[in-house]
Amino acid sequence: xxxxxxxxxxxxxxxxxxxxxxxxxxxxxxxxxxxxxxxxxxxxxxxxxxxxxxxxxxxxxxxxxxxxxxxxxxxxxxxxxxxxxxxxxxxxxxxxxxxxxxxxxxxxxxxxxxxxxxxxxxxxxxxxxxxxxxxxxxxxxxxxxxxxxxxxxxxxxxxxxxxxxxxxxxxxxxxxxxxxxxxxxxxxxxxxxxxxxxxxxxxxxxxxxxxxxxxxxxxxxxxxxxxxxxxxxxxxxxxxxxxxxxxxxxxxxxxxxxxxxxxxxxxxxxxxxxxxxxxxxxxxxxxxxxxxxxxxxxxxxxxxxxxxxxxxxxxxxxxxxxxxxxxxxxxxxxxxxxxxxxxxxxxxxxxxxxxxxxxxxxxxxxxxxxxxxxxxxxxxxxxxxxxxxxxxxxxxxxxxxxxxxxxxxxxxxxxxxxxxxxxxxxxxx
Numbered sequence: 001x002x003x004x005x006x007x008x009x010x011x012x013x014x015x016x017x018x019x020x021x022x023x024x025x026x027x028x029x030x031x032x033x034x035x036x037x038x039x040x041x042x043x044x045x046x047x048x049x050x051x052x053x054x055x056x057x058x059x060x061x062x063x064x065x066x067x068x069x070x071x072x073x074x075x076x077x078x079x080x081x082x083x084x085x086x087x088x089x090x091x092x093x094x095x096x097x098x099x100x101x102x103x104x105x106x107x108x109x110x111x112x113x114x115x116x117x118x119x120x121x122x123x124x125x126x127x128x129x130x131x132x133x134x135x136x137x138x139x140x141x142x143x144x145x146x147x148x149x150x151x152x153x154x155x156x157x158x159x160x161x162x163x164x165x166x167x168x169x170x171x172x173x174x175x176x177x178x179x180x181x182x183x184x185x186x187x188x189x190x191x192x193x194x195x196x197x198x199x200x201x202x203x204x205x206x207x208x209x210x211x212x213x214x215x216x217x218x219x220x221x222x223x224x225x226x227x228x229x230x231x232x233x234x235x236x237x238x239x240x241x242x243x244x245x246x247x248x249x250x251x252x253x254x255x256x257x258x259x260x261x262x263x264x265x266x267x268x269x270x271x272x273x274x275x276x277x278x279x280x281x282x283x284x285x286x287x288x289x290x291x292x293x294x295x296x297x298x299x300x301x302x303x304x305x306x307x308x309x310x311x312x313x314x315x316x317x318x319x320x321x322x323x324x325x326x327x328x329x330x331x332x333x334x335x336x337x338x339x340x341x342x343x344x345x346x347x348x349x350x351x352x353x354x355x356x357x358x359x360x361x362x363x364x365x366x367x368x369x370x371x372x373x374x375x376x377x378x379x380x381x382x383x384x385x386x387x388x389x390x391x392x393x394x395x396x397x398x399x400x401x402x403x404x405x406x407x408x409x410x411x412x413x414x415x416x417x418x419x420x421x422x423x424x425x426x427x428x429x
């Protein structure tokens with residue numbers, strides 16, 4: 001049973017998130033690389049034209065105003081090299097110094113080389129800042145585009161997952177993905193999945209058909225054989241020395257008929273041919289307790305019935321077989337003086353049928369094997385190991401769930417949970 005759409009553990013992201021992170025990280029790394037190369041290339045180009053820019057000043061000793069200083073009005077006197085223009089009222093400054101008293105307007109001029117270096121640093125710093133801002137904006141846009149593109153790319157994969165989930169939880173293998181669109185990797189995956197479903201469907205259909213046909217064809221000769229053995233016994237025409245052998249043959253014939261009936265029930269339970277009708281698990285529990293009352297008295301097992309309303313849409317014959325098999329298993333795998341309790345009720349929006357019994361201690365690791373076909377456990381009695389296998393098959397066909405728990409003092413508790421009818425399951429159990 002699939003319990004989560006995204007069965008991921010803590011700290012893990014779905015594929016869409018991982019694709020978005022990878023794409024964004026690649027874009028950011030490449031963007032940083034482009035930014036660094038652009039900054040280095042710009043610096044190299046400026047450095048390569050350093051002499052040309054300085055020479056364009058006209059004189060090697062020409063003064064360039066320091067960026068950010070006060071503008072010199074046209075027509076002012078030229079300032080001798082190495083000196084600074086002193087506005088009126090600021091006092092004399094030592095030639096060649098750049099210190100300006102606090103509160104005054106700086107109007108110092110530097111050499112062409114120093115002015116060029118200042119200009120270069122300002123341009124490269126501004127280029128780096130703007131490039132970093134643009135890289136951040138475009139990285140965010142890349143993340144959004146990657147999230148949208150991954151959603152578009154994984155949309156068909158979600159279709160495959162949804163169809164596979166419906167098929168796995170359904171009662172048949174008739175549905176196919178039948179993907180359309182371009183023949184890409186996802187289309188190829190869908191076609192491969194459909195081909196696998198075709199093979200599985202043919203295999204399961206052939207297996208169920210063989211089991212049903214073989215079991216049905218064997219019933220007639222077995223019935224004839226049983227009649228041929230019972231008539232001489234009833235008429236007393238069997239010699240005393242042959243009577244034990246005839247009785248053993250008759251007993252073996254009965255066992256084979258029971259096995260065939262169990263195989264037919266298993267084949268029907270695994271098929272999709274269900275006669276769904278409104279029924280109540282409480283009625284199936286009462287019928288099972290009534291049918292096994294004599295066997296329970298013979299085995300010395302006390303059967304307790306706790307049948308609360310448990311309405312469900314299902315196959316009444318198969319659901320009755322579930323109750324009968326579970327209770328028969330609880331009686332036969334018990335000890336004289338033991339107990340078996342069969343109960344029904346509701347749990348949220350589901351109904352349940354539960355059978356609990358005393359008996360030998362069942363190790364928890366052996367519980368899953370109890371529901372395998374022809375598994376008889378440690379004690380081999382008159383059963384065939386198909387009772388619980390039939391219960392599991394019927395539960396799966398009805399979209400149910402089985403919970404089996406060993407009891408501390410010995411025995412087993414088996415609960416079958418089925419979807420209840422709309423609005424029927426409102427209690428708690």
